[in-house]
Amino acid sequence: MPDATKRAFGAQQRQSGASMKNLEGAVVIVGAGHAGGTVATLLRQQGWRGPVVVLGDEAAAPYQRPPLSKAWLKGEVGLDGLLLRKADFYDQQRIEVRTGVCVAAIDRAAAAVVLSDGERVPYEVLILATGTRARPLPVPGAALPGVLSLRSMADADRLKAALATARRMAVVGGGYIGLEVASVARALGVDVTVVEREARLLARVASPEIAAHYQALHEAHGVRFAFSAAVEAIEQEAGRVVGVTLADGTCIDADLVLVGIGAVANTDLAEAAGLACRDGVVVDEACRTSDPAIYAIGDVTRRPLALYGRDGRLESVQNALEQARLAAADLCGKPAPVREVPWFWSDQYDAKLQIAGLPFDGISRVVRGNPAQGSFAVFHLTAEGMVQTVEAVNAPAEFMIGRQWIGQRHVLSASRIADCALPVKEIAA
Amino acid sequence: MPTVTYISFSGDRHSVDADIGKSVMETAVSNGIPGIDADCGGACACATCHVIVEQEWFERLTPPDDAERSMLEFAVDPQPCSRLSCQLVVTEALDGLVVHTPSTQR
Numbered sequence: 399m400p401d402a403t404k405r406a407f408g409a410q411q412r413q414s415g416a417s418m419k420n421l422e423g424a425v426v427i428v429g430a431g432h433a434g435g436t437v438a439t440l441l442r443q444q445g446w447r448g449p450v451v452v453l454g455d456e457a458a459a460p461y462q463r464p465p466l467s468k469a470w471l472k473g474e475v476g477l478d479g480l481l482l483r484k485a486d487f488y489d490q491q492r493i494e495v496r497t498g499v500c501v502a503a504i505d506r507a508a509a510a511v512v513l514s515d516g517e518r519v520p521y522e523v524l525i526l527a528t529g530t531r532a533r534p535l536p537v538p539g540a541a542l543p544g545v546l547s548l549r550s551m552a553d554a555d556r557l558k559a560a561l562a563t564a565r566r567m568a569v570v571g572g573g574y575i576g577l578e579v580a581s582v583a584r585a586l587g588v589d590v591t592v593v594e595r596e597a598r599l600l601a602r603v604a605s606p607e608i609a610a611h612y613q614a615l616h617e618a619h620g621v622r623f624a625f626s627a628a629v630e631a632i633e634q635e636a637g638r639v640v641g642v643t644l645a646d647g648t649c650i651d652a653d654l655v656l657v658g659i660g661a662v663a664n665t666d667l668a669e670a671a672g673l674a675c676r677d678g679v680v681v682d683e684a685c686r687t688s689d690p691a692i693y694a695i696g697d698v699t700r701r702p703l704a705l706y707g708r709d710g711r712l713e714s715v716q717n718a719l720e721q722a723r724l725a726a727a728d729l730c731g732k733p734a735p736v737r738e739v740p741w742f743w744s745d746q747y748d749a750k751l752q753i754a755g756l757p758f759d760g761i762s763r764v765v766r767g768n769p770a771q772g773s774f775a776v777f778h779l780t781a782e783g784m785v786q787t788v789e790a791v792n793a794p795a796e797f798m799i800g801r802q803w804i805g806q807r808h809v810l811s812a813s814r815i816a817d818c819a820l821p822v823k824e825i826a827a
Numbered sequence: 828m829p830t831v832t833y834i835s836f837s838g839d840r841h842s843v844d845a846d847i848g849k850s851v852m853e854t855a856v857s858n859g860i861p862g863i864d865a866d867c868g869g870a871c872a873c874a875t876c877h878v879i880v881e882q883e884w885f886e887r888l889t890p891p892d893d894a895e896r897s898m899l900e901f902a903v904d905p906q907p908c909s910r911l912s913c914q915l916v917v918t919e920a921l922d923g924l925v926v927h928t929p930s931t932q933r
Contacts, residue, residue, distance in 0.1 A: 443859070484858065487859055750870070794898045798874065
């Protein structure tokens with residue numbers, strides 16, 4: 399399609415609120431993670447007939463990342479169990495997955511992506527699913543070989559190999575990645591100290607009640623904690639990590655350091671191409687960027703959060719899959735899928751944490767159940783009594799019903815939520 | 828190799844060969860069967876792999892554990908023969924298994 403026609407087509411479709419494209423056109427997807435692999439599959443399922451090309455910079459075809467900090471690290475699943483689809487699936491579906499390729503630039507004027515070796519891959523529709531990278535720790539010694547982070551399968555391989563011989567691990571950052579790795583390391587008999595900048599665990603992502611529960615759980619498994627602690631340097635002897643020095647001068651012995659201090663959105667390509675970015679590629683509810691021919695999905699996006707009347711960047715499989723569904727439906731001219739409540743989970747030891755909703759406006763929290771018994775849920779309520787978030791530990795019923803309440807904007811009474819004599823089903827009655 | 832058949836809400840049938848030891852969910856996802864999203868990858872955490880098992884097969888399955896039962900009880904529109912397909916492990920005895928995906932999973 400000539401450029402001018404394409405622009406007119408795009409503009410007209412945007413006005414009508416659906417951006418169904420020419421189903422014979424070429425879709426190029428940059429990023430072969432959960433989001434990129436899934437949107438390719440969904441495009442075929444929903445009738446896209448043109449070429450679908452997935453460009454990934456890792457060696458493997460699209461795979462699941464969550465097990466990397468859990469079952470994969472413990473050796474309970476192999477590559478076969480991680481891969482999203484069976485090997486011949488993409489060929490059968492006429493999806494071209496190119497692994498180990500690096501995209502250097504987006505040439506919007508020519509509607510092509512440029513690979514690092516200069517090859518140009520033309521697109522009619524471009525989908526950015528570039529994900530995130532681990533935030534680096536800006537201290538001396540952070541580049542030592544025994545200092546690792548965890549995002550990719552290659553990272554997980556390195557960590558798994560290091561854990562096999564490590565005796566003492568320092569985990570920098572008391573977030574989900576660090577805590578999940580800590581729980582695996584303890585199972586493998588490695589000593590663990592978690593160093594956290596804030597005064598408690600999961601400071602940005604979970605309530606104090608959940609943080610306290612997980613701290614106690616880890617302590618019961620022998621994990622030590624340093625809170626309100628800033629890392630000053632990673633110490634070495636003969637090129638090997640021997641410890642972590644904190645700002646107060648304390649030195650924690652460690653022969654392995656895992657840095658889990660958050661993720662940075664891979665917006666470089668989008669920014670260089672002039673797409674609107676703000677800690678993430680800015681997209682609308684159908685995952686369209688500021689260029690009608692370019693979509694973005696997954697961890698890299700700053701997306702509308704309709705339930706909460708704002709935008710945000712979500713790092714979760716649920717978000718990746720939801721946005722893959724939204725983009726595929728929009729491109730293929732299908733009705734938009736039902737709006738989802740964001741949710742997330744984490745497995746540590748024998749505790750399953752499931753969180754639904756986002757804790758923006760919750761002004762009060764209600765605990766249902768007894769944390770000491772290992773099964774409870776924390777409900778966050780707004781001033782009006784609407785449930786904004788539920789954090790459930792080994793409490794799947796509370797998670798499931800909480801997720802529904804959030805989506806339905808139910809107003810509930812705190813005392814009924816807290817009353818364990820009342821079955822979950824009758825709380826809203 | 829056992830065969831598992833997935834029937835969508837709109838009646839589309841997909842029959843696929845299943846590896847013994849894999850779950851019915853993993854088999855669906857690895858073959859790109861529509862309607863089984865399995866957001867959590869099999870951790871029994873999301874109920875997006877909800878299926879309705881045909882009666883004759885339902886009785887032959889290992890019963891759900893407490894976690895699955897709770898998830899199912901609060902899944903969208905649960906049926907008497909509802910299961911989470913991530914908890915159903917393919918065995919030789921399940922050759923011919925037929926499951927339906929609910930209307931909410933498309």
